[in-house]
Amino acid sequence: MITVEGVNHQIGSVRILHDIRTRLPEGRLTALIGPNGAGKSTLMRLIGRLEALQSGRITVAGHDLATTRTGELAKIMAILGQNTAIASRLRVAELVGFGRWPHHKGRPRPQDRDKVSQALEAFALTSLANRFLDEISGGQAQRAHIAMSFAQDTPWLLLDEPLNNLDMAHARGLMTLLSELVRGQGRSVAMVVHEINYAAAWADHVIAMKDGRIMAEGDPDTVLTEAVLSKLYDTPVSVGRHRNRPLVLHHA
Amino acid sequence: MLLSGLAVLLAAISLLWMFQGIGGGNREFILRLRGGKLAALITVAASIGVATVLFQTVAANRVLTPSIMGFDALYILLQSVMVASMGSAGVAGFPDIAKFLVEVGAMSMLAALLFGMLLARRGRDIPRTILTGVILGVMFRSMSGFLTRIMDPNEFAVVQAASFASFNHVDTTLLPIGAALTTAAIMIALWLSPRLDVMALGREPAVSLGLRFDTMVIGALMLVAVLVSVSTALVGPVAFFGLIVAGLAHGLTQSARHTALLPAAALIASILVVGGQWIFERIMGQAATLSVVIELAGGIFFLYLLLKGRIR
Numbered sequence: 046m047i048t049v050e051g052v053n054h055q056i057g058s059v060r061i062l063h064d065i066r067t068r069l070p071e072g073r074l075t076a077l078i079g080p081n082g083a084g085k086s087t088l089m090r091l092i093g094r095l096e097a098l099q100s101g102r103i104t105v106a107g108h109d110l111a112t113t114r115t116g117e118l119a120k121i122m123a124i125l126g127q128n129t130a131i132a133s134r135l136r137v138a139e140l141v142g143f144g145r146w147p148h149h150k151g152r153p154r155p156q157d158r159d160k161v162s163q164a165l166e167a168f169a170l171t172s173l174a175n176r177f178l179d180e181i182s183g184g185q186a187q188r189a190h191i192a193m194s195f196a197q198d199t200p201w202l203l204l205d206e207p208l209n210n211l212d213m214a215h216a217r218g219l220m221t222l223l224s225e226l227v228r229g230q231g232r233s234v235a236m237v238v239h240e241i242n243y244a245a246a247w248a249d250h251v252i253a254m255k256d257g258r259i260m261a262e263g264d265p266d267t268v269l270t271e272a273v274l275s276k277l278y279d280t281p282v283s284v285g286r287h288r289n290r291p292l293v294l295h296h297a
Numbered sequence: 298m299l300l301s302g303l304a305v306l307l308a309a310i311s312l313l314w315m316f317q318g319i320g321g322g323n324r325e326f327i328l329r330l331r332g333g334k335l336a337a338l339i340t341v342a343a344s345i346g347v348a349t350v351l352f353q354t355v356a357a358n359r360v361l362t363p364s365i366m367g368f369d370a371l372y373i374l375l376q377s378v379m380v381a382s383m384g385s386a387g388v389a390g391f392p393d394i395a396k397f398l399v400e401v402g403a404m405s406m407l408a409a410l411l412f413g414m415l416l417a418r419r420g421r422d423i424p425r426t427i428l429t430g431v432i433l434g435v436m437f438r439s440m441s442g443f444l445t446r447i448m449d450p451n452e453f454a455v456v457q458a459a460s461f462a463s464f465n466h467v468d469t470t471l472l473p474i475g476a477a478l479t480t481a482a483i484m485i486a487l488w489l490s491p492r493l494d495v496m497a498l499g500r501e502p503a504v505s506l507g508l509r510f511d512t513m514v515i516g517a518l519m520l521v522a523v524l525v526s527v528s529t530a531l532v533g534p535v536a537f538f539g540l541i542v543a544g545l546a547h548g549l550t551q552s553a554r555h556t557a558l559l560p561a562a563a564l565i566a567s568i569l570v571v572g573g574q575w576i577f578e579r580i581m582g583q584a585a586t587l588s589v590v591i592e593l594a595g596g597i598f599f600l601y602l603l604l605k606g607r608i609r
């Protein structure tokens with residue numbers, strides 16, 4: 046479980062998050078939704094210790110972020126930020142290989158190489174393994190970054206808008222893979238989802254944020270309703286059903 | 298493969314440097330003279346090459362070098378402050394090596410503090426980082442200029458000698474300690490290679506992989522400071538040479554691994570400096586100065602990188 050207690054955050058004099066208090070359940074796929082600028086990425090980055098905590102307390106699987114060494118945390122959670130730009134010029138396989146670094150600290154063992162090939166295979170990157178990241182498409186690069194987090198092989202996986210740049214087939218492939226991780230291997234996934242119907246179709250738990258506050262949270266059926274979503278996005282939304290799950294329609 | 302090729306090339310050039318045109322008389326004296334200078338050139342070259350690769354890794358940028366950011370100007374300012382506060386007599390009374398070590402220590406602290414802050418704040422905003430660095434460099438230079446103006450002529454001469462690059466007049470009194478510091482710094486950098494590889498990914502991926510990023514930035518900047526202090530103390534400031542070396546190291550190794558990049562940078566830099574100095578000193582008979590040619594070529598390369606938009 047991830048617990049967030051009394052987390053406030055400000056940049057300059059602007060308050061970005063207001064007293065956030067929430068729990069992300071273990072062994073579930075949690076979707077963070079909300080309009081642009083709601084503070085979803087900021088909350089993700091705080092949980093993933095990419096940003097320093099200004100107030101409050103966050104624990105991941107019982108480890109307090111404030112007192113756990115960052116190298117230990119890297120074996121508990123992998124986080125992929127929204128902006129995945131990489132400074133160095135790397136081949137796909139090298140990037141994915143870095144996902145094993147928390148485990149081998151620079152001396153890859155045979156099992157690390159196996160995990161890397163599995164990750165390449167799972168994200169259909171095997172044929173691109175030797176290409177440089179700047180010589181493949183945006184969607185392929187996005188998959189390579191997710192594959193790196195996947196290879197990190199942590200109980201928690203935090204992804205900020207991983208569906209960016211992915212076409213329909215690959216987006217669906219990723220969601221299927223993530224729910225298989227959750228249901229088949231008991232791992233926990235938290236992701237920021239921009240396209241709400243991916244949350245509707247795959248999430249077990251939804252957290253809806255607006256203006257730096259949590260507006261609603263719970264299972265998809267209680268959060269993804271016309272009342273909540275219309276207020277969340279300040280726009281009329283209708284919610285139907287498809288295969289016993291909510292289906293959000295936003296064309297007038 | 299590449300590394301052994303470069304090592305063989307450097308060995309060949311070094312042999313040429315040592316034995317070419319050696320006369321019958323007083324071989325031992327000439328060899329000792331040439332050997333000392335060879336060691337100094339390699340120390341300086343390796344320092345600049347490794348410092349630049351390290352710095353570019355910290356800055357996540359292929360256009361910046363320690364000199365562009367004002368590292369060597371800071372070192373010269375420190376020297377001026379020392380001379381101005383102790384007087385040339387005081388400095389002369391103070392052993393060279395102790396003075397140098399104090400300078401290197403102060404330089405490491407200041408550089409880690411100053412550039413660490415700068416990179417932490419503006420790391421992503423490259424044009425602004427470059428501009429701030431250039432301004433810092435100008436500031437350091439004019440501050441040491443001011444100090445030298447209020448000094449007496451003897452003190453001035455001490456500082457003056459340190460402020461211009463020259464591969465012809467290498468300060469060999471500091472060679473043993475300089476070579477030792479350079480060797481130690483390069484060894485530490487090699488030992489840190491796996492962590493440097495992760496650092497090169499950028500702050501966020503590195504933190505996500507569990508690297509203590511801010512500690513690494515400070516450590517790497519201190520190594521850069523030591524290396525720049527050594528090279529500046531031995532030959533003076535060299536602004537753009539590191540840029541060529543780092544560019545070649547990345548281009549030739551085609552690798553992001555520091556176990557390959559760092560030795561490649563050290564070897565390439567040594568080949569260029571020893572080879573260049575050999576040509577200028579023995580073939581062209583001091584008709585031109587290596588440092589000027591290196592700076593010119595490096596400056597053109599810098600412009601090329603900027604114009605090509607390769608600012609990252």
Ligand SMILES: Nc1ncnc2c1ncn2[C@@H]1O[C@H](COP(=O)(O)OP(=O)(O)O)[C@@H](O)[C@H]1O
Pocket residue numbers: 056061079080081082083084085086087088
């Ligand atoms: N570096 C920054 N400086 C100033 N404001 C920022 C910065 N990063 C984010 N913000 C502001 O914080 C708020 C939340 O941003 P973010 O967490 O990225 O939102 P989301 O991911 O939900 O779109 C926004 O209003 C945004 O403008």
Ligand SMILES: [Mg+2]
Pocket residue numbers: 085086087127205237
């Ligand atoms: Mg966001």
